[in-house]
Amino acid sequence: MKVVILDDAAAVARYGADIYREQLRKKPDSVLGLATGSTPLSLYRELIDGNRRGEYSFAGVTSFNLDEYMGLSADHPQSYRQFMNREFFTHIDIDPANTHVPPGDAVDPIQACRDYESAIAAAGGIDIQLLGIGRNGHIGFNEPTSCLNSRTRVKTLTRETIADNARFFRADEFQPQLSVTMGIGTIMEARLIVLLATGQSKAAAVQAMVEGPVSSWCPASALQFHSSTVVIVDEAAASELS
Numbered sequence: 001m002k003v004v005i006l007d008d009a010a011a012v013a014r015y016g017a018d019i020y021r022e023q024l025r026k027k028p029d030s031v032l033g034l035a036t037g038s039t040p041l042s043l044y045r046e047l048i049d050g051n052r053r054g055e056y057s058f059a060g061v062t063s064f065n066l067d068e069y070m071g072l073s074a075d076h077p078q079s080y081r082q083f084m085n086r087e088f089f090t091h092i093d094i095d096p097a098n099t100h101v102p103p104g105d106a107v108d109p110i111q112a113c114r115d116y117e118s119a120i121a122a123a124g125g126i127d128i129q130l131l132g133i134g135r136n137g138h139i140g141f142n143e144p145t146s147c148l149n150s151r152t153r154v155k156t157l158t159r160e161t162i163a164d165n166a167r168f169f170r171a172d173e174f175q176p177q178l179s180v181t182m183g184i185g186t187i188m189e190a191r192l193i194v195l196l197a198t199g200q201s202k203a204a205a206v207q208a209m210v211e212g213p214v215s216s217w218c219p220a221s222a223l224q225f226h227s228s229t230v231v232i233v234d235e236a237a238a239s240e241l242s
């Protein structure tokens, strides 16, 4: 695990974007694992700008998102599918047919999870997986006590995660308490993993991920066993590292 500590969130986004720029130049038909949440937004803006400047193209790219809220259809404004369309996909030259987000409203969720795993395998596996980290150490929606070799499945969100994500929902709006998420085992098969964390609120989780024991209490700690992970953090998120 390589840990890169930079001055601020803008530098984290630029450093992350450089890794993607390099990846797309090297392999224009890369398979990208993508994340939602606040943290990757600046990186997505960097990538959009580079794409508009013609520095690289997403035309040959296939993408797989980490997770989706269970109970929300793909056209629901709060779904992660809509988040990705709004924040990233509609601003770049990716073929929408090549973008994948786990279905939140499958009639048979267990089969849908198997199908998602099969689609990743059929695409040749994920070349580069983008991750954020929850304050409780989750990656994707693999909450504490998740099995460290889990595959794509339905997961109950913890009270802490529901509270953290309440900021995205109006008070009178339905907020899902279940998710469909790639498993930790799924994430660990990515060839390269890029995890971004910014701000003081992530400092304890970053410390547990990087320096703590490998434990399902901090799902991100499993990344210590991954052979090619880059953790990019700002000073605030690094403040509890020894």
Ligand code: F6R
Binding pocket: 034, 035, 036, 037, 038, 039, 040, 066, 067, 131, 132, 133, 134, 138, 139, 140, 141
């Ligand atoms: C999002 C995801 C989550 C977030 C994490 C951090 O697809 O899988 O693990 O990366 O909750 O979220 P933010 O970036 O909003 O702090």
